[in-house]
Amino acid sequence: MLYKVLDKDNYKDFLSGLIQNYNVTGPKKINNVLHDFVPIKNFEEIDLGYVKTTLPPAKKLLFPSKEGLVSYTTDIINVEPLNESEEKILFGINAWDLNGMNFLDRIFTTDFIDDNYVEKRDKLIVIGMDTTPSEINFAAEMGAECAKSGFDLFMTDIGNKYFIRVATPKGMELLSKFAKISEALTADFNAYDKFKESYLGMFKASADVRNFHENFEVSYGKNELWDRLSKNCFSCGSCNLVCPTCFCFNVKDDMKIDLKTGIKSREWDSCMIPDYGLVAGNHNFRPTKANRLKQRYRCKLKTFIDKFGAYSCVGCGRCAEACLAKINICEDISAIKEEVSL
Ligand code: SF4
Numbered sequence: 001m002l003y004k005v006l007d008k009d010n011y012k013d014f015l016s017g018l019i020q021n022y023n024v025t026g027p028k029k030i031n032n033v034l035h036d037f038v039p040i041k042n043f044e045e046i047d048l049g050y051v052k053t054t055l056p057p058a059k060k061l062l063f064p065s066k067e068g069l070v071s072y073t074t075d076i077i078n079v080e081p082l083n084e085s086e087e088k089i090l091f092g093i094n095a096w097d098l099n100g101m102n103f104l105d106r107i108f109t110t111d112f113i114d115d116n117y118v119e120k121r122d123k124l125i126v127i128g129m130d131t132t133p134s135e136i137n138f139a140a141e142m143g144a145e146c147a148k149s150g151f152d153l154f155m156t157d158i159g160n161k162y163f164i165r166v167a168t169p170k171g172m173e174l175l176s177k178f179a180k181i182s183e184a185l186t187a188d189f190n191a192y193d194k195f196k197e198s199y200l201g202m203f204k205a206s207a208d209v210r211n212f213h214e215n216f217e218v219s220y221g222k223n224e225l226w227d228r229l230s231k232n233c234f235s236c237g238s239c240n241l242v243c244p245t246c247f248c249f250n251v252k253d254d255m256k257i258d259l260k261t262g263i264k265s266r267e268w269d270s271c272m273i274p275d276y277g278l279v280a281g282n283h284n285f286r287p288t289k290a291n292r293l294k295q296r297y298r299c300k301l302k303t304f305i306d307k308f309g310a311y312s313c314v315g316c317g318r319c320a321e322a323c324l325a326k327i328n329i330c331e332d333i334s335a336i337k338e339e340v341s342l
């Protein structure tokens, strides 16, 4: 890792150079209340003052809500992969969403290499940025408040400069071409350390997950608990769709009217909707809201501790924010702990 600094006076030139030479996706204010990551055409569009976006940026780019996997013809049997990928810069992603992306990287390259994801990921240049967490964000509790890998450059505002961690040759190349940088000096490291100390205090929401996974199974048979936690759920699936680490999808055929050509595509799916567990014979493995909420929390807080040694939740708080029934994962973690004394 190399450490550089960029004077804020030179920040506009750096960004403008990137925008002129690359497809840049970055945070933009899209109405009075919402920010979203969208293609950026000029420097003024970028708004790094965002505290949340409805959808996680890396998931949007690397695992879009709908994408073609293969095209095929049936008169002469032929199948062609549809890997739509181009070099892009993702600018301004924060640490927890970047950690969510790192989780997706593992999912789509472990057990099975997902070419559609990997080709996009290989061409994505990632420039992260420390941003202000929302009031519902508990990333610090999940150990996701700091970006340690998965980026080319990571920038932190330390006053009149950005402290830049340079993780890859590509990141260094971008700085060399487009930024007037200098070496980070002791005073810059001190300012960075000071920022990190104060940053932890900005995470206001809490969810005590210490040792949570060890005895989580004890809660599985507590039917009254799960009925209570899921009572108001509408089974809408929004919590899955907005989650940076949810990766379930459904594959379907779109056959053209000529019945000779078609596309096999995938779309995001949700373990919270009733049809997810439905199989042939009209049997549903998770027929109740309680079954489905339990499965969702098991996936977030247990399954990937066993598989990867990591929670599949980065504490972004989007699921709680998106839920019309006001089901809040932090409150539910406390309720589960209380019930079974984890
Ligand atoms: S967003 Fe809320 S209501 Fe919708 S499925 Fe998730 S928990 Fe249920």
Ligand code: SF4
Residues within 6 Å of the ligand: 239, 242, 243, 244, 245, 246, 300, 312, 313, 314, 315, 316, 317, 318, 319, 320, 329
């Ligand atoms: S489970 Fe909720 S808080 Fe955790 S990463 Fe997903 S959306 Fe964010």
